[in-house]
Amino acid sequence: MLVAVADPLLHPEVTTIVAATGRQRLDTTEPAEITRHGHRASALIIDPETARGLGASQLRVPVFLVHPEPGPVDWKLAMAVRAEEAFILPAQAPELLRALGRGEDPTEPDAATVTVCGAVGGAGTSTLAAAIARDRGTCVLVDADPCSGGLDLLLGLEDSLGIRWSDLDFTRGQMAASELLKALPRAGDGPRVLTHSRGDLGRAEIAPEQLVGAIDCLRGHASVVIDSPAHGEGFEVACEASDLIVVVVPAEVRAAVSAHALVGRLQAKRHRVIAVLRHRGWSGLDRKDVEELANVEVVAEVATVARLHKKVETAGLPARLPATIARAAKKVGEALAA
Incomplete structure (x- = not known):
């Protein structure tokens, strides 16, 4: 799972949620690295600061935009990066966890x-x-x-x-x-x-x-x-x-x-x-x-x-x-x- 979160308050919230899924995590906020690794990730979690530098996402993986409390969600930005959903953390941590849990669980996590x-x-x-x-x-x-x-x-x-x-x-x-x-x-x-x-x-x-x-x-x-x-x-x-x-x-x-x-x-x-x-x-x-x-x-x-x-x-x-x-x-x- 790819975590592209630069916000120092949001990052620990996101890492805790990803850990709860049991999936491996890769951290980067560099647009080139996001593009390189994104195709191999099960999902991309991104914050507004990183999203603005990324532009329109061409990745074929679920994208989730996360904001710190109190919000609000920048829906225009969410559309620009083609996010499936947007969440305010930590208030909506359970909802993000459920969203990450959708789909088929990996059976070969070391597959390349x-x-x-x-x-x-x-x-x-x-x-x-x-x-x-x-x-x-x-x-x-x-x-x-x-x-x-x-x-x-x-x-x-x-x-x-x-x-x-x-x-x-x-x-x-x-x-x-x-x-x-x-x-x-x-x-x-x-x-x-x-x-x-x-x-x-x-x-x-x-x-x-x-x-x-x-x-x-x-x-x-x-x-x-x-x-x-x-x-x-x-x-x-x-x-x-x-x-x-x-x-x-x-x-x-x-x-x-x-x-x-x-x-x-x-x-x-x-x-x-x-x-x-x-x-x-x-x-x-x-x-x-x-x-x-x-x-x-x-x-x-x-x-x-x-x-x-x-x-x-x-x-x-x-x-x-x-x-x-x-x-x-x-x-x-x-x-x-x-």
């Missing part, structure tokens, strides 16, 4: 959102994304690339029952996370998968509001790993909603130069970015070279795995991942927890 993209095509992004998803407990692997062959093929799920992107419409309202998790196809005891329909010919790019809707629905109930191209509106909203962005960089000069431009754009927006170095055949660069060229920390390296392509083609990604890929997924998990 990770976006995985390639510095160039053919970097092995989907394979690494699937490996990271397998390492995240309750997790949904999201196929956000309209030009991909489909994550269901990668995982051998093309004949599995379950809903696909074409079955969902988050623009008509939110659905319960528990319902979505039950309806998605699943790779054995591994991640659930949200991908395209096999017969969905001429598919368009996933609408940003659809992607955000899926992430919002699952927040607090499952980790989300997004396999995305490194461009487009969908990529932008995925990055905004992510705790970490993983760039897969082949150990080659042109790939490292491309990564430098991509990482620079992401870091300019204050996103957390790490890289995984991919050796595909002959490698012209080593780890240190790529870190210097791309200006990003390389947390793991993935070697070429003989015969993996054949296994994926005939039976999907094996249940027991090659050690080099499994280690890279673990390293990403460690970076996420740091």
Whole structure:
């Protein structure tokens, strides 16, 4: 839960109420930080001083405006920040507590959102994304690339029952996370998968509001790993909603130069970015070279795995991942927890 309260009298009142919900609290009054963390919060509690600096909220989370006694409520400001409700504290503390308690309780409070993209095509992004998803407990692997062959093929799920992107419409309202998790196809005891329909010919790019809707629905109930191209509106909203962005960089000069431009754009927006170095055949660069060229920390390296392509083609990604890929997924998990 995000607390954006600068008023020294209001802040302790709000922290007491949040503590009563049993949910984790993050405090910040910086507009950039509110925007960065707001998408991952279950709610935003904000006071007038901070709200005036924030402007119209673009966050898709419940916003509650709080005023100190004796009030009154600034309803014009409440409308400007798109607040669901406004309260005067401490007099209306019970009402705020009830408002915060609405909706589905989080079942996975440590769930995180990770976006995985390639510095160039053919970097092995989907394979690494699937490996990271397998390492995240309750997790949904999201196929956000309209030009991909489909994550269901990668995982051998093309004949599995379950809903696909074409079955969902988050623009008509939110659905319960528990319902979505039950309806998605699943790779054995591994991640659930949200991908395209096999017969969905001429598919368009996933609408940003659809992607955000899926992430919002699952927040607090499952980790989300997004396999995305490194461009487009969908990529932008995925990055905004992510705790970490993983760039897969082949150990080659042109790939490292491309990564430098991509990482620079992401870091300019204050996103957390790490890289995984991919050796595909002959490698012209080593780890240190790529870190210097791309200006990003390389947390793991993935070697070429003989015969993996054949296994994926005939039976999907094996249940027991090659050690080099499994280690890279673990390293990403460690970076996420740091």
